[in-house]
Amino acid sequence: MSQQSEPVLFLYDSEQRLQGVLVSPEFWELIKDRVCPLLPAAAPAAVPELPEPLADWETLGAYWDFTYPLSSEVSCGQCGQHSADWQADEPRKFRLRTATLGGLVTFQCQQCKAKIIKRHFKDKVDTETQAHHETKDPKLNACYGPAR
Numbered sequence: 001m002s003q004q005s006e007p008v009l010f011l012y013d014s015e016q017r018l019q020g021v022l023v024s025p026e027f028w029e030l031i032k033d034r035v036c037p038l039l040p041a042a043a044p045a046a047v048p049e050l051p052e053p054l055a056d057w058e059t060l061g062a063y064w065d066f067t068y069p070l071s072s073e074v075s076c077g078q079c080g081q082h083s084a085d086w087q088a089d090e091p092r093k094f095r096l097r098t099a100t101l102g103g104l105v106t107f108q109c110q111q112c113k114a115k116i117i118k119r120h121f122k123d124k125v126d127t128e129t130q131a132h133h134e135t136k137d138p139k140l141n142a143c144y145g146p147a148r
C-alpha cells in the first residue's frame with residue numbers, strides 16, 4: 001500500500017463491483033481542499049455521543065446527606081453558558097459526563113466543549129472549568145469538517 005504509484009486506485013470486491021477509490025497521499029494533497037467541502041455534514045458526528053450516566057446522578061441524589069440541596073445549576077466559566085437546571089434544557093446546554101457517590105460531578109459545555117467540574121464537599125461546592133483541548137493529532141488528518 002505504501003508503494004502505491006498510481007494516484008488513484010479503484011477497489012473492487014470478488015464480484016467485480018466497485019467498492020471504493022483509494023488516492024495516493026500526494027494526489028490527496030492536490031484535491032483535498034475541493035473534496036472536503038463535499039463530504040456530508042454528518043461526517044464529524046461519526047463518533048457517537050456517549051450516553052449520560054443519569055443513573056449515577058440519581059444515585060448521588062438518593063444518597064445525598066450534605067447540609068445543602070444538590071443543585072442542578074451549571075455555569076461554564078469559559079463561555080458563560082448557564083443553566084438553572086441542566087436536565088430541563090432542550091437542546092441540552094450541558095451534558096453530564098460523570099457523577100460519583102464521592103460528590104464529583106462533571107459536565108461538558110455543549111457550546112465550547114469545556115469541562116465543568118463540581119466537587120461537592122460537606123458544606124460547600126467547588127466549581128472549576130477546564131477549557132477544551134483538541135486531543136487529536138493534527139498530523140493524522142482525517143479531513144472532517146471544513147477544509148483547512
Ligand SMILES: [Zn+2]
Binds near residue numbers: 078079109112
Ligand atoms: Zn462553555
